Amino acid sequence: MAAPAFPDVMRIRYEGPKSRSSLAFKHYSPDEKVDGKTMRDHLRFGVAYWHTMRGTGGDPFGPGTAVRPWDDGSNSVANAQNRARVAFEFMEKLGAPFYCFHDRDVAPEGKSLKESNKNLDAIVKVLKEEQKRTGIKLLWGTANLFSNPRFVHGAGTSCNADVFAFAAAQVKKAMEVTHELGGAGYVFWGGREGYSTLLNTDMKRELDHLAKLLHMAVDYKRAIGFKGQFYIEPKPKEPTKHQYDSDAAACLNFLRQHDLLGHFKLNIETNHATLAGHTVQHDLETAVAAGALGSVDANVGDAMLGWDTDQFPTDIYLTTQIMLVVLKMGGFTTGGLNFDAKVRRESFEPVDLFYAHIGGMDAFARGLKIASAIRRDGRLAEFVRRRYASWDSGIGAEIEKGRMNFKKLEACMLKKGDAAPNASGRQEYLENLLNEFI
Numbered sequence: 057m058a059a060p061a062f063p064d065v066m067r068i069r070y071e072g073p074k075s076r077s078s079l080a081f082k083h084y085s086p087d088e089k090v091d092g093k094t095m096r097d098h099l100r101f102g103v104a105y106w107h108t109m110r111g112t113g114g115d116p117f118g119p120g121t122a123v124r125p126w127d128d129g130s131n132s133v134a135n136a137q138n139r140a141r142v143a144f145e146f147m148e149k150l151g152a153p154f155y156c157f158h159d160r161d162v163a164p165e166g167k168s169l170k171e172s173n174k175n176l177d178a179i180v181k182v183l184k185e186e187q188k189r190t191g192i193k194l195l196w197g198t199a200n201l202f203s204n205p206r207f208v209h210g211a212g213t214s215c216n217a218d219v220f221a222f223a224a225a226q227v228k229k230a231m232e233v234t235h236e237l238g239g240a241g242y243v244f245w246g247g248r249e250g251y252s253t254l255l256n257t258d259m260k261r262e263l264d265h266l267a268k269l270l271h272m273a274v275d276y277k278r279a280i281g282f283k284g285q286f287y288i289e290p291k292p293k294e295p296t297k298h299q300y301d302s303d304a305a306a307c308l309n310f311l312r313q314h315d316l317l318g319h320f321k322l323n324i325e326t327n328h329a330t331l332a333g334h335t336v337q338h339d340l341e342t343a344v345a346a347g348a349l350g351s352v353d354a355n356v357g358d359a360m361l362g363w364d365t366d367q368f369p370t371d372i373y374l375t376t377q378i379m380l381v382v383l384k385m386g387g388f389t390t391g392g393l394n395f396d397a398k399v400r401r402e403s404f405e406p407v408d409l410f411y412a413h414i415g416g417m418d419a420f421a422r423g424l425k426i427a428s429a430i431r432r433d434g435r436l437a438e439f440v441r442r443r444y445a446s447w448d449s450g451i452g453a454e455i456e457k458g459r460m461n462f463k464k465l466e467a468c469m470l471k472k473g474d475a476a477p478n479a480s481g482r483q484e485y486l487e488n489l490l491n492e493f494i
């Protein structure tokens with residue numbers, strides 16, 4: 057048994073709002089029930105392996121700053137195996153029930169696909185042992201189809217058919233290991249599936265190819281008996297100028313057009329929605345309306361910066377609004393709240409990883425409790441219900457039932473002379489109402 061990587065950190069416990077300990081939960085009390093379900097089961101927190109275990113703090117202006125004493129800095133399988141054990145020490149001490157990874161986060165890429173697959177198997181063996189030892193589960197797996205230079209023109213949308221084939225092989229393997237580890241889901245994030253200039257791009261052909269890749273994944277899922285949920289994760293920009301999966305609506309349209317909608321749900325990430333010019337609630341609601349909200353990548357951007365800063369969410373207003381949508385849809389089934397977030401470059405010590413996750417978990421615990429209280433109170437839902445009351449009877453109900461047409465509606469209005477007066481939208485009143493609970 058190796059020496060602990062976080063010797064000074066004990067298991068993070070719930071100490072309540074009065075606690076002054078920085079390494080304790082003030083609000084996340086995993087066994088406490090909210091609306092008949094434990095907070096653990098409501099929130100289904102996941103740790104993102106790529107940020108937490110592989111993030112270095114590097115940026116375009118300077119190298120990484122992160123101090124990670126357990127990491128020997130090499131690309132060896134032994135180092136990756138050790139890192140996997142450290143990941144589980146971290147998650148066990150934190151009390152995170154889930155984690156998520158890309159194939160290339162957990163295992164080094166080899167000189168050939170064969171060697172990469174072998175490396176991955178060697179790490180999956182450790183992940184499996186550690187899952188068994190700790191009870192921590194895999195929320196979702198995915199393949200990194202964007203870092204290696206071969207994916208310079210994309211993966212499923214590459215102009216190079218060989219690259220498409222390589223991507224398919226990589227997804228196949230990543231699906232197999234996700235299945236082997238009992239993953240509850242598998243994510244497809246677009247990576248470099250987009251373009252920088254239309255001058256060199258056959259957009260229709262690229263999109264058709266992407267659909268082909270996803271259909272092959274659906275077929276292979278059936279072939280190996282993988283029962284986890286497939287997700288698409290929308291993002292509008294970064295790394296390419298125009299990402300095909302730019303937002304929830306674009307993803308849903310793509311899935312519908314290519315007859316894939318029944319096989320996929322969406323994994324909505326806060327900072328991706330905001331980069332698309334939406335609030336995260338907008339993209340969550342868009343997904344829910346299509347019966348396709350699967351999971352959430354929990355993070356937040358910076359209002360001052362126009363890129364994917366992947367910060368830990370600490371804003372109670374935000375977490376409340378996310379949890380209002382999640383509760384409205386009846387909670388997560390296969391999905392959860394995966395912290396696709398990283399500590400700042402200036403927060404380079406190992407203990408900062410704990411502070412970051414504790415903050416995110418407490419913020420969501422509060423969001424959950426507040427959202428639940430708002431729902432129990434009922435005034436917000438009642439306001440919205442009443443706002444649409446004209447659709448519950450009379451002309452509105454007839455339209456909804458499909459019993460109306462232009463001629464009948466014209467006759468109605470000719471008789472009535474004008475529409476009934478409108479009522480106030482009461483935005484300020486509703487904002488005050490929300491603040492009563494926050």
Ligand code: XUL
Binds near residue numbers: 106396
């Ligand atoms: C990139 C991003 C990815 C996906 C998984 O912005 O969010 O890490 O979550 O590939």
Ligand code: CO
Binds near residue numbers: 245289325353396
């Ligand atoms: Co993400």
